[in-house]
Amino acid sequence: MPATRGKPLQLFDSMTRMLREFVPVRAGKAGIYSCGPTVYNYAHLGNLRAYLFTDTLRRVLLFKGYAVTQVMNITDVGHLTSDADAGEDKMEKAAAQQHRSVWDIARHYTDAFLADMAALNILPPDHQPKATDHIQGMIDFNRKLEAAGHTYLLPDGLYFDTSTVPDYGRLGRLDIEGQKAGARVADTHGKRNPTDFCLWRKSPADSRRLMEWDSPWGTGAPGWHLECSEMSLRFLGAPFDIHTGGIDHRQVHHCNEVAQNMGFLGNGDAGVRYWLHNEFLVLGDDKMSKSKGGFLRLQTVLDQGIHPLVYRYFCLQASYRKPLEFGWEGLKGAGAGLKRIHLRVAELAARAGADTATRLRDAVANPLTADVAALSTPLADGARRYLADLDAALSDDLNTPRALAALNTLLADDALAATDALRLAALFELVLGIRLLAMTADDLNLRAKDAALTDDRISALIEERNLARKNRDFARADAIRDELDAGGVLIKDGPQGTTWEWKPA
RNA sequence: GGCGCCGUAGCCAAGUGGUAAGGCAGAGGUCUGCAAAACCUUUAUUCGGCGGUUCAAAUCCGCCCGGCGCCUCCA
Numbered sequence: 001m002p003a004t005r006g007k008p009l010q011l012f013d014s015m016t017r018m019l020r021e022f023v024p025v026r027a028g029k030a031g032i033y034s035c036g037p038t039v040y041n042y043a044h045l046g047n048l049r050a051y052l053f054t055d056t057l058r059r060v061l062l063f064k065g066y067a068v069t070q071v072m073n074i075t076d077v078g079h080l081t082s083d084a085d086a087g088e089d090k091m092e093k094a095a096a097q098q099h100r101s102v103w104d105i106a107r108h109y110t111d112a113f114l115a116d117m118a119a120l121n122i123l124p125p126d127h128q129p130k131a132t133d134h135i136q137g138m139i140d141f142n143r144k145l146e147a148a149g150h151t152y153l154l155p156d157g158l159y160f161d162t163s164t165v166p167d168y169g170r171l172g173r174l175d176i177e178g179q180k181a182g183a184r185v186a187d188t189h190g191k192r193n194p195t196d197f198c199l200w201r202k203s204p205a206d207s208r209r210l211m212e213w214d215s216p217w218g219t220g221a222p223g224w225h226l227e228c229s230e231m232s233l234r235f236l237g238a239p240f241d242i243h244t245g246g247i248d249h250r251q252v253h254h255c256n257e258v259a260q261n262m263g264f265l266g267n268g269d270a271g272v273r274y275w276l277h278n279e280f281l282v283l284g285d286d287k288m289s290k291s292k293g294g295f296l297r298l299q300t301v302l303d304q305g306i307h308p309l310v311y312r313y314f315c316l317q318a319s320y321r322k323p324l325e326f327g328w329e330g331l332k333g334a335g336a337g338l339k340r341i342h343l344r345v346a347e348l349a350a351r352a353g354a355d356t357a358t359r360l361r362d363a364v365a366n367p368l369t370a371d372v373a374a375l376s377t378p379l380a381d382g383a384r385r386y387l388a389d390l391d392a393a394l395s396d397d398l399n400t401p402r403a404l405a406a407l408n409t410l411l412a413d414d415a416l417a418a419t420d421a422l423r424l425a426a427l428f429e430l431v432l433g434i435r436l437l438a439m440t441a442d443d444l445n446l447r448a449k450d451a452a453l454t455d456d457r458i459s460a461l462i463e464e465r466n467l468a469r470k471n472r473d474f475a476r477a478d479a480i481r482d483e484l485d486a487g488g489v490l491i492k493d494g495p496q497g498t499t500w501e502w503k504p505a
Numbered sequence: 506g507g508c509g510c511c512g513u514a515g516c517c518a519a520g521u522g523g524u525a526a527g528g529c530a531g532a533g534g535u536c537u538g539c540a541a542a543a544c545c546u547u548u549a550u551u552c553g554g555c556g557g558u559u560c561a562a563a564u565c566c567g568c569c570c571g572g573c574g575c576c577u578c579c580a
Contacts, residue, residue, distance in 0.1 A: 035580075036580095037580085038578080038579075040578095043580090044580090046579095046580055047579085047580050049580065050580035051580080090578065172508080172509090172575085172576090173509070174507090174508070174576080175507055175508055175576095224578075244580095246579075246580025247509090247510080247574070247575080247580075248575060248579060248580065249575095249579085249580075250509090250575080251508075251509085251574095251575055251576065252575075252576075253579090277580090278580065279510075279511090279574085279580090280510095280573080280574065281580085282511090282573065282574085313528095314517075317517060317518060317519090317527085317528070318517075318518060318519090319518085319519080322510090322511075322518085322519095323510070323511060323572095323573070323574080324518090325516090325517065325518090326517095327516070329515090329516050329517080329529080329530080330516055330518090330529080331517090332529080333517060333528070333529030333530070334529075335529090336528085336529055337517095337527090337528045337529060338528095340529095340543095341528095343543080393519095399519075401519050401520095401526085401527070401528095402519060402520090402526075402527085404519095404527065404528075405519070405526050405527035406526095406527085407527090408526095408527055408528070409526090472538075474538060477538090477539095478538095478539075478540080481540080481541080490542070491540090491541065491542080492541070492542045492543085493537075493540085493541075493542075494542080494543085499542090501542090
């Protein structure tokens, strides 16, 4: 079996700002480092979009036959909310507000984060190192930077001298001169260059931080940019293939990582072959005020009776490199679309036969081990075309909207044999992760948080309605239907009787 | 002040030189006591505005309008 298949994968690299063909450092393998969450609060939907993006990237590489290693950090060290001494430590602030230890805070929000990832069907990274487990590594990293002359000491800590590496800020297309002239240049409190950043922050002499460690530069905590450099190079080696993160990291965090890596590696190379950044989820007006503050969690979506995978599907409808407009209308629209897709796949499964459906479901249950070549083997010409469409879309910088368009088209293609169509659905599922074969449309219906009707009450009402219908008391029957509708329950009358489901709030 | 992004039908959105994917909603139909659900059919002479380049532009260039991100922690 070839190590890779399909068209060359084109990825938009932030360093060159160009589409570049993916050529791995090691043939047949791909290493990804994804900037993970700081666990001082719940992840919001925008954060989660970033992880859906990295998951798609990973699934596409797997689909194309690469052996993928993905590393995602968990930032459980508090970092200051500003570069000035007066800044607050996010972790410590959360701990103080909630009267819990910083370690409790970290554990709680890490667990919540992992639960969100699972709900979204995001494959767990191969490694999820916590920053606090790598303090010694970061200290060693700094020692090397210090020995190579990239650092200097200020009263409040150890700093990286960005003038010691060539072309600082290229990744972010930073205009250093322009920033100097600007009105918003931060207090440099002795920094040699405005862009210099902290590698080790000393605890104030008169107080202790809740999280602090001893180091050659005094007791304190590592600089925020350090952990990603240390852990990415430790787990993936240098150079490694792909580094991902939100677009907001392109200008500061990742520029600093590049500088650190260059200083550390000492060969004029940052050790990262492709930098990929996802755009933001943006909040339009819509009914967003309902949750005011714009802090929307996955739980917020669940409370509306909307399945987590609907959010995944919603994100897949847009390019990861374009801002995505969030709105409830759009999300519910995605829900309706995803539901119809599931209904069609279920119909295909019925036509293809239970044995085939079960076999295919099991074959794609684990994208890490799924045999794409075997799945795509007996496929009629008319079906092959859709596989080519899928590959072409994904190879074009992970164009999932196009992949979804192909999926919709193939599900409506009457010329396809049911087995072929279902096989294609299985292949699409490997990359999309919307549980096409492992879930049904019914599974998408969730009870909204404020739904008042109980299942028993609903059953009783339906029974009463059916009796009224039998007696041709349609006024009563319709009144019951309206009552159920008002309660968020959708009635479905069919030849086999009446069923019901929850509607999104 | 600097750097960068976006603006395509009611909504989300693909498309970046060759004459507008896909989904949702809407409309019509089948079904139904009527509906809903489901299924079938259908829906942008037009891509924020104004100029320009070109045989040809949503796609390239200029200006303008609107929205957003980063420059301080942030996906």
